[in-house]
Amino acid sequence: MKGTNIGELEELIMLVVALLHDDAYGYAIQKEIKERCDRAITISTVHASLARLEKKGYVSSRYAGATSSRGGRRKHLFQLTQAGEKVLIRTKEQRDSIWAAIPQFGHLSGL
Amino acid sequence: MSHHPQPPKWILTCLEWFCDPYLVEGISGDLEEAFLDNIEEKSVRRSQLIYLLQAIGFFRLIFRKSDKRPSNMASIWTNYLLTSYRSLRKHKVFFGINLVGLITAISCSLFALIFINDELQFDKHVTSGDQLYRVYKRHINVPENVDVLTYETSGMMGPTMNKEYPEVEAFTRVLPWWDQVIFTHERKNIVSPSVYIVDSTFMDLFDVTLVQGNPDDLLKRPSSLVISESLSKSLFGHTSPIGKQVIGIGELEFTVTGVFKSPPRQASMQFEALISWTTTVPNLGPMPQNWMNNWRAQAIFTFLKLAKNVDIKLTEKKFEEMMQTHFAERAENYFLKLLPFQDMYLYGDEITMARGMKTGSIKFVYLLGFSAFLIFLIASVNYINIALSKASRSNKEVGIRKVVGSSRRQLMGRFIAETFIITLLASLISLVLVYMIMPEANNVIEKDIPIRAIFAPISLVSLFLFVLGISFFVGAYPALVMSSHSISTILKSSSGAAKGWLRRVLVTFQYAVSIFLIICTITVVRQINYLVNKPLGFNESQVMVIHLDNEVGPKSAVFRSNLEAHPNIESISIGRSAMGGGSYTDRVTTDEYEGDVSARMYGIDFDFIDTYEIPLADGRAFRKGSKADSAGTLMVNQAFADFIGWEDPIGQHITFSSGRSFPVIGVLNDFHIGSLAKNAIEPMVLFLNPRPEYASIRIGSGDVRRTIQYITDSYETLAERTPIDFYFVDQWFDEQYKSEQQLLSMAAVYAVISVILCALGLYGLTALILQQRRKEISIRKVLGASIKTIVGMMNQQFVVIILIGFLLSAPLAYWLVNDWLEGFVYKIDLSPTPFVIAGLVTILVSVTIISALSFKFGNTKLTENLKDE
Numbered sequence: 019m020k021g022t023n024i025g026e027l028e029e030l031i032m033l034v035v036a037l038l039h040d041d042a043y044g045y046a047i048q049k050e051i052k053e054r055c056d057r058a059i060t061i062s063t064v065h066a067s068l069a070r071l072e073k074k075g076y077v078s079s080r081y082a083g084a085t086s087s088r089g090g091r092r093k094h095l096f097q098l099t100q101a102g103e104k105v106l107i108r109t110k111e112q113r114d115s116i117w118a119a120i121p122q123f124g125h126l127s128g129l
Numbered sequence: 130m131s132h133h134p135q136p137p138k139w140i141l142t143c144l145e146w147f148c149d150p151y152l153v154e155g156i157s158g159d160l161e162e163a164f165l166d167n168i169e170e171k172s173v174r175r176s177q178l179i180y181l182l183q184a185i186g187f188f189r190l191i192f193r194k195s196d197k198r199p200s201n202m203a204s205i206w207t208n209y210l211l212t213s214y215r216s217l218r219k220h221k222v223f224f225g226i227n228l229v230g231l232i233t234a235i236s237c238s239l240f241a242l243i244f245i246n247d248e249l250q251f252d253k254h255v256t257s258g259d260q261l262y263r264v265y266k267r268h269i270n271v272p273e274n275v276d277v278l279t280y281e282t283s284g285m286m287g288p289t290m291n292k293e294y295p296e297v298e299a300f301t302r303v304l305p306w307w308d309q310v311i312f313t314h315e316r317k318n319i320v321s322p323s324v325y326i327v328d329s330t331f332m333d334l335f336d337v338t339l340v341q342g343n344p345d346d347l348l349k350r351p352s353s354l355v356i357s358e359s360l361s362k363s364l365f366g367h368t369s370p371i372g373k374q375v376i377g378i379g380e381l382e383f384t385v386t387g388v389f390k391s392p393p394r395q396a397s398m399q400f401e402a403l404i405s406w407t408t409t410v411p412n413l414g415p416m417p418q419n420w421m422n423n424w425r426a427q428a429i430f431t432f433l434k435l436a437k438n439v440d441i442k443l444t445e446k447k448f449e450e451m452m453q454t455h456f457a458e459r460a461e462n463y464f465l466k467l468l469p470f471q472d473m474y475l476y477g478d479e480i481t482m483a484r485g486m487k488t489g490s491i492k493f494v495y496l497l498g499f500s501a502f503l504i505f506l507i508a509s510v511n512y513i514n515i516a517l518s519k520a521s522r523s524n525k526e527v528g529i530r531k532v533v534g535s536s537r538r539q540l541m542g543r544f545i546a547e548t549f550i551i552t553l554l555a556s557l558i559s560l561v562l563v564y565m566i567m568p569e570a571n572n573v574i575e576k577d578i579p580i581r582a583i584f585a586p587i588s589l590v591s592l593f594l595f596v597l598g599i600s601f602f603v604g605a606y607p608a609l610v611m612s613s614h615s616i617s618t619i620l621k622s623s624s625g626a627a628k629g630w631l632r633r634v635l636v637t638f639q640y641a642v643s644i645f646l647i648i649c650t651i652t653v654v655r656q657i658n659y660l661v662n663k664p665l666g667f668n669e670s671q672v673m674v675i676h677l678d679n680e681v682g683p684k685s686a687v688f689r690s691n692l693e694a695h696p697n698i699e700s701i702s703i704g705r706s707a708m709g710g711g712s713y714t715d716r717v718t719t720d721e722y723e724g725d726v727s728a729r730m731y732g733i734d735f736d737f738i739d740t741y742e743i744p745l746a747d748g749r750a751f752r753k754g755s756k757a758d759s760a761g762t763l764m765v766n767q768a769f770a771d772f773i774g775w776e777d778p779i780g781q782h783i784t785f786s787s788g789r790s791f792p793v794i795g796v797l798n799d800f801h802i803g804s805l806a807k808n809a810i811e812p813m814v815l816f817l818n819p820r821p822e823y824a825s826i827r828i829g830s831g832d833v834r835r836t837i838q839y840i841t842d843s844y845e846t847l848a849e850r851t852p853i854d855f856y857f858v859d860q861w862f863d864e865q866y867k868s869e870q871q872l873l874s875m876a877a878v879y880a881v882i883s884v885i886l887c888a889l890g891l892y893g894l895t896a897l898i899l900q901q902r903r904k905e906i907s908i909r910k911v912l913g914a915s916i917k918t919i920v921g922m923m924n925q926q927f928v929v930i931i932l933i934g935f936l937l938s939a940p941l942a943y944w945l946v947n948d949w950l951e952g953f954v955y956k957i958d959l960s961p962t963p964f965v966i967a968g969l970v971t972i973l974v975s976v977t978i979i980s981a982l983s984f985k986f987g988n989t990k991l992t993e994n995l996k997d998e
Contacts, residue, residue: 045159061159062186065152069191081154088162094155 024076024105030055031067032106035077035096043082043093044068068096076102134173136164136180144184148192156187205539206546212526213547223515224551226893230886231555234508235595236562237882239583240570241501242591243563247578248489250395251474255336257434260298261470262441264290264431265480266463273727278466278480281427284420286465287328289455290433294447299434301328302406303398304421305485306378308676311851312356312364312402313376318850319363323485324378325400326409326421332389334434335398342371342387351414353405354383357391360401378404380679381415394577397474397487424456427463430485432470441467481807490868500879503642507883509603510635511890516544516607517632518897527611540612541605548604552596560592573874575867633930636894640934643887644967646880648942651963653873656950659957660866666800667708668742671833672858673840674707675824680851681844685821691843692824697831698840702740705732707823708802709861717814718784722773725786729802729811732818738764738797740827748779748795751817758817762794769812770796783814791816804865805955825858888974895923895979899986907991916987923983927975935968942967 024032034050035042048064051057071077082093098106117123145153160183167176217224252258264287265280287300304326312319325331329348332339332355339347340358347355354375361370370385377383383404392399408414409421420426435444448465456463468477475491477483523544530540564583571578582588681688685703692698706712711732716725731737738750746767751758763783770778784790799810828836844853899906906919943959950956 043159044155045162048159048163060186061156061163061183062189062192065156065159065187066189066191069152088158088165091154091158091161093158094152 024071024074024109025067027059027063028067028071028076029106029109031064032071032076032098032102035068036098036103036106039097040095041093042096047096071102072096075099076105134168134176136161137177140181140184144187147188147194149194152192156192160184205535206542209539209543209546210550212543213550216523216526216547217551220519222896223519223893226889227512227515227551228555228558229889230508230511231552231599232558232562233882233886234505235552235556235559235592236566237501237504237879238595239559239563239588239592240566241497243578243582243585243588244574244576245494245498246585246587247395247576247582248475248494251487251489252395252397252471254393254396255334255470257334257336258471259469260434260437261334262433262435262467263470263473264433264465265468266465268463270462270727272724275727279427280430280477280480280482282429282431282465283424283427283456284422284429285424285455287431287433289451290431290448293451294444296436296439296444297433298436299330299334301331301334301432302421303327303331303430303432303485304409304428305400305430306404307484308678309854310378310402312360313850314364314373317364319360320852321360321401323400324402324404325398325485326404326406328406331403334432335392337392338390340388340390341369344387347387348403348405349407350384350386351405351407351410352381352383353386353408355387355389355403356385357401358388359391361385361388377402379416381408383408394579399487424459433467435467493872496872497875500646500875503646504879504882504886507639507642507886507890509599510639511886511893512548512599512603513606514632514635514890515893515897516548516604517610518894518901523611524614527614537612541608544608544611545600545604548608549596549600552599552604556592556596574871632894633926636890636927637930637934637937639887639890640931640971641938643880643883644931644935644971645938645942646876646883647967647970648939648963649946650873650876650880651966652946652950652957652959653869653876655957655963656953657866657869657873660805660869660953660955661863663805663955665862666743666798669708669859669862671828671830672708672741673826673828673837673855674709674858674861675826675840675844675853675855676710677703677821677824678851678854680849681847682821684847685824688824688843688847691846692826692840695836695839697829697833697836698826699829700736700740700827702734702736702825703819703821703823704734704737704825705818705820705822706730706737707825708741708858709856711823712802715814716786719773719781721775721781726769726772726812728769729813731813731815732820733815734817734819737815737825740825741800742827743800744798746796746798748793750795757792757794761789761791762817763791764795764797764815765793766797766810766813766815767799768810769814772812801862804862806866806869806953809954884970884974887971888978891927891975892978892982895927895982899923899982903986904995906986907995910987910991911995916984919987920980920983923979924976927979928972931968931972931975935964935971939964 030051031047034047034054038046038050044061044064047068048059048061051059051064068077068079072079076099077096078099079094079096082095084090084092141157144157148156160180163183164176164180167179171179255261263280264282265278266282267276267278269276284302287302290297291300306324306326309320309322310324312321327348331337332347341361342355347353354377356364356370356375364370364375365373370388373385375383375385389403391401405414406421408416409418411417411419411422421429435441445464445466449460452460452463452465468480474487475489475494477488478490478492527540530543535543560583564580567578567580567583677685677688689701689703692701704711713730714727715730717728718725733751735751735753738745747770748764750764751762755762765778765783773781775781778793778796781793782790783793797813797815801808801810802813826840840855841853909919910916942964946963947959950959
């Protein structure tokens with residue numbers, strides 16, 4: 019099933035969306051990725067991935083209430099959909115099973 | 130917080146324009162937040178730059194406005210183009226007429242533009258060209274009825290001007306050598322057609338680029354020779370020619386002192402070799418020519434470099450003083466004038482003796498431009514007329530568009546678009562056409578405009594402007610008319626015909642132009658025929674003239690006896706003069722006439738008069754063995770005798786300027802020795818002078834080709850290094866009318882084009898009028914009108930138009946043609962014939978077209994025409 023596979027960056031972004039939970043919007047996601055993975059990506063890349071994920075139905079979005087920061091602009095918040103969660107879990111399970119099957123990595127599989 | 134630095138506003142505007150409005154708020158919010166974070170650590174400029182870079186990333190398809198469909202306007206325009214295309218396809222005949230008209234108009238204009246632009250560029254390559262002047266003079270001699278402008282000056286004028294007037298900064302004299310010169314170096318002979326003898330200042334004044342040689346020692350010493358790169362290559366190959374010896378003019382040795390780059394194509398002076406003037410100075414050079422270095426002889430050309438901002442009129446006044454002091458005997462005859470060097474090419478038309486240099490003609494430039502403009506007008510008129518007449522057919526389309534809500538401007542756009550398509554097509558075809566006819570056209574007008582001139586920026590930009598100009602100006606008027614009618618008028622009736630009077634005025638104008646051009650063409654043809662066919666006073670056919678130079682000249686007796694052996698050679702004359710060359714002017718005196726007479730001097734041998742078959746009027750011709758003739762006798766022409774007023778010329782004495790006096794033994798009938806366009810018959814004196822410069826050979830009625838071969842062969846057995854240089858007398862005379870022939874080919878082309886365009890326009894117009902009046906005509910027929918009546922009715926209105934056109938153009942043509950004929954010495958009388966022919970041709974062509982169309986229409990079924998409503 020080609021359509022249900024997700025890219026590495028998409029997976030990362032979905033994880034961060036889950037992590038940030040109620041405050042997952044473009045810039046926050048970019049900052050989080052930079053801090054945790056030391057990986058510099060542009061805001062537009064984040065937005066582009068989010069837009070693609072939304073099309074696939076793995077995330078949904080809404081606008082938060084008005085604020086006085088950000089020049090008075092509302093945050094475009096994202097959260098995982100059920101389908102998104104499922105895809106993440108399935109991806110993790112697939113990886114884990116492969117990890118477990120590699121004998122020389124056996125000592126690591128319990129971590 | 131309100132004073133914190135702002136990210137650039139325009140970036141946001143761009144984002145808002147491009148991105149999905151739903152996403153914009155989140156995106157811009159994120160960008161701004163990042164920006165605010167950045168300015169806490171980084172400079173404002175840097176933050177703004179990062180903001181920009183981040184923002185650029187949002188210009189991807191995924192963020193694009195999802196409803197970005199093609200705009201309404203675009204679809205309207207697509208529709209206009211489509212309907213234009215359909216309308217053009219539907220009216221194939223009119224489309225064809227318009228296309229042919231526009232192609233002709235654009236091609237003519239483009240060609241005229243390229244030609245004119247090329248002519249205007251001449252002599253612009255010289256850096257201080259605006260300070261250079263050419264001396265010419267007005268030669269007035271009241272008793273002899275002479276008043277001409279001529280470039281001929283004397284060798285002392287330039288140096289004296291330079292010495293006595295400080296504003297004359299420099300001068301150079303130029304003598305283009307008359308014939309081709311053969312340069313010989315180590316048995317290699319190269320013929321060079323253009324050799325100038327010049328002062329040492331020449332190369333500096335005219336910016337001649339030196340390739341090899343010492344710039345300080347080029348043309349100062351006698352026998353110095355500077356040659357062009359190509360001549361150097363043909364004579365010396367790749368070795369350096371500097372210091373080498375070359376045999377040139379008069380079998381003399383010259384030393385090559387330099388090599389120059391050949392003058393550019395657009396230079397009026399085209400020379401391949403320059404010889405130092407000092408070579409000709411008596412007691413200094415090896416080729417002393419007194420007449421090149423005194424005041425009296427008028428044969429060389431003088432150029433001056435004046436200081437900046439000199440008053441030319443004032444300088445010319447000073448030259449009058451100079452003439453008074455140095456050359457008083459001619460001060461009342463010669464008035465020296467200055468012509469700016471850069472005007473010489475185009476504006477030197479009126480000045481005679483421009484030999485040795487390329488010349489153009491500003492008149493020809495104007496004529497070509499004006500003719501192209503007329504063709505352009507005719508084609509535009511055709512276009513407007515057909516478009517206006519077609520308007521009735523487009524009426525329904527216009528009405529529907531108006532009902533649907535099209536504005537007037539949009540409607541005009543629709544019709545301009547149609548013009549634009551056809552004009553664009555026409556100009557592309559014109560470009561190809563001009564490309565194809567360029568070599569042929571170059572031939573006719575004797576130019577060498579390179580093909581690449583067609584694609585020069587100026588041509589392409591003009592072509593583009595043509596397209597825009599025609600679309601907006603020619604296309605706009607019909608568009609304006611067609612879009613102006615109110616909806617109800619248009620939809621109600623099918624004949625929202627365009628204004629009739631305008632159409633008539635335009636057609637009248639077209640006819641006026643065509644008739645005008647036809648009259649001019651016929652007159653030019655008649656005048657040229659007259660010049661070519663007027664008896665010259667001797668038998669000019671089958672006479673070959675060979676220029677004998679230093680090599681064959683001394684062996685002329687052998688040459689003569691060789692030729693006499695051939696059965697098809699009737700007569701040979703070898704002497705100083707021939708038809709087409711070798712004569713000169715001298716001032717002679719006679720007892721009966723006070724003062725001196727300027728006479729054309731002909732040095733001939735005993736056979737000259739027989740060879741050319743010149744009839745004798747009185748007395749006798751020179752006779753072999755006559756003691757009197759060997760002591761010195763003269764013959765004159767009738768014009769000489771008449772000028773002096775002799776009743777019995779035989780036995781009268783004529784004194785030459787050298788002081789020697791001889792009796793007249795015979796009078797010849799007048800005969801022409803030059804172009805009938807420019808030269809009246811002059812008083813002429815013929816004397817015996819068998820100096821072998823020209824051989825005139827009358828060939829019999831046998832095989833001419835083989836006879837010429839025989840003559841050439843005999844010449845070549847005697848000449849080692851000089852190729853034969855000959856011409857036929859009748860051809861030489863024909864060549865004198867080159868500029869008239871050029872004018873003729875151009876006038877003819879334009880007249881034919883204009884008539885064809887007119888006929889096409891008329892065809893289209895008649896067809897449309899018949900369409901519009903189809904109901905009227907059908908009803909007339911139903912009521913009993915014959916086809917003859919209908920054909921007559923259609924013709925009637927056009928005949929009136931043609932008559933008005935004729936009345937408008939005839940006086941103008943009369944005036945112009947008369948003015949043109951004034952320039953000829955021998956000319957036809959302006960008869961009514963050209964006018965009658967022009968009128969008849971136009972009426973005949975028009976009546977034929979109209980009658981044919983009306984007849985065909987009159988025979989179609991009446992019901993077809995009446996049922997449609």
